[in-house]
Amino acid sequence: MPLMEINLGDDRVNDWFMVVMLWVLPLLSLLLASVAALMFAGNLPQFLRWRAGELSPTEEEPSISVLIPARNEATGITRTVNAVLANTGVVLEVVVLDDDSVDGTGELVQQIADQDPRVRLISSPELPAGWNGKQHACCRLAEAAQFDLLLFLDADVRLKPTALQQLTRRKAQYAETGPAKGKPIALLSAFPNQETGSLSEKMLIPMMHYILLCYLPFSRMRSRTDPGYAAGCGQVFVTDREAYQRSGTHAAIRATRHDGIHLPRIYRQNGMLTDCVDGAGLATCRMYHGAAQVVRGMLKNAHEGIANWRLLVPFTILLAGASLLPYVTLGYALVQYAAGDHRISIWFAALVSVAAIFLSHLPRWVAAWKLPQSPTGAFLHPVAIGLFLTLQWCAFVMHLCGQQIAWRGRDS
Structure with a gap:
């Protein structure tokens, strides 16, 4: 009897996990990507x-x-x-x-x-x-x-x-x-x-x-x-x-x-x-000029931008949710489909995730055309988001540890 209760609990956990991965998270990623894309569409003409x-x-x-x-x-x-x-x-x-x-x-x-x-x-x-x-x-x-x-x-x-x-x-x-x-x-x-x-x-x-x-x-x-x-x-x-x-x-x-x-x-x-x-x-x-300067330059004042206790978590959710999460949910849907699960929820998750990926890339592609910026950077947008957030969290930890990047031979 205890084993049956444990199995029932595991089934419930698995069902909830499937709901989250195939319905909740794809919709969340689409919402966050849509908000960013709509804000960009309104702001760019004014800029x-x-x-x-x-x-x-x-x-x-x-x-x-x-x-x-x-x-x-x-x-x-x-x-x-x-x-x-x-x-x-x-x-x-x-x-x-x-x-x-x-x-x-x-x-x-x-x-x-x-x-x-x-x-x-x-x-x-x-x-x-x-x-x-x-x-x-x-x-x-x-x-x-x-x-x-x-x-x-x-x-x-x-x-x-x-x-x-x-x-x-x-x-x-x-x-x-x-x-x-x-x-x-x-x-x-x-x-x-x-x-x-x-x-x-x-x-x-x-x-x-x-x-x-x-x-x-x-x-x-x-x-x-x-x-x-x-x-x-x-x-x-x-x-x-x-x-x-x-x-x-x-x-x-x-x-x-x-x-x-x-x-x-x-x-x-x-x-x-x-x-x-x-x-x-x-x-x-x-x-x-080059990766080393980019990393040092982004670390030196990140704490005064996003890498602080007020903004880092919200921006991690906004950026990762819009640009990284849809790849996770799409990958999960594809794995389930390959395993023989062809339910409508699999198709739903895949289509919504693809839509979110498209919307998350769109501002970078439009910026590459209008501002102009590098198409290579636009293509690698999710990698850029991952690196950017990693640097922000590194800067946050460095600040907590009292470390500061020297710039042009100065710590200030």
Whole structure:
């Protein structure tokens, strides 16, 4: 009798397991993939929309200070500065802060400054305790700026000739709807065209667009000043001096490595509107070179993004549920079918899983076409999701253990 009860219990467990694997989990994966795909479909046109419109040759020329923190950037700093100087339709200056470089970065900038009075080189004082190197450099650069419009530019970003004029035009716009209607854009961020070389770059670098466009409601971000909608790309930020001072400047985020999130957040905490747009036609950037740099780059500030106790579990469910789970449920259905089980539930699980797989890939394929990104990375999307989540969990564990990735010779 006890054996019969155990067998009955095992049958019930098996039945419940089958229900979960063939009905519940396939539907869950389809739901999560659908939410991400629908959010992407709504966000992408808004992200790209501002591309429209031709520049007027009679448009007033704004004055702008382009501020570049540079630490050991000798391989590319000359191209970066010359690309800024090639911009038309603006009055500009370029201020570069040489942050204790040991590779001749400062000397290269000074050579350009000797030929062009629009370029200035300043040196960084000793990094104060409690400051991140980039945030300290940006703070000092803003103090040295001549003009009231400020563009913070990473040293590996190459601007196109009309980029500054286009960015200042967008910065001058206002919120069109919602509680923030009529508020000016106090801080604008642009996502450059991300150049990729290695396979790891092709898979993982586009994840920044995937997370942004699949999980941030752009309509709310552009109509409200809530800090929860803060988003940006630390490679290109445009602001004005008054708003920058009101936000608390980079001093308010002095310890962070992740200005892409934290700088927009302090603006919003002070009631100001921020925006982020596609900058693929305005600038290019090669963030990392090879797998080792990709891994280190993604680990160094992951805790300030997703890899923390508030976001890591929800995003693991969202990303893995939409992009990895349907492969598991499809595989299970195929194994059951091969074993001779041809019930309708097997067909249901297989078809729903295939639909979820299609929807989970769709944003990456559309992004590869529109932004543009690598088709190879889009094809390997589930592998990218698996690697991305693995790195986030590694970063979380490292943070709990008090470990931090050094970047450009610094732990801060």
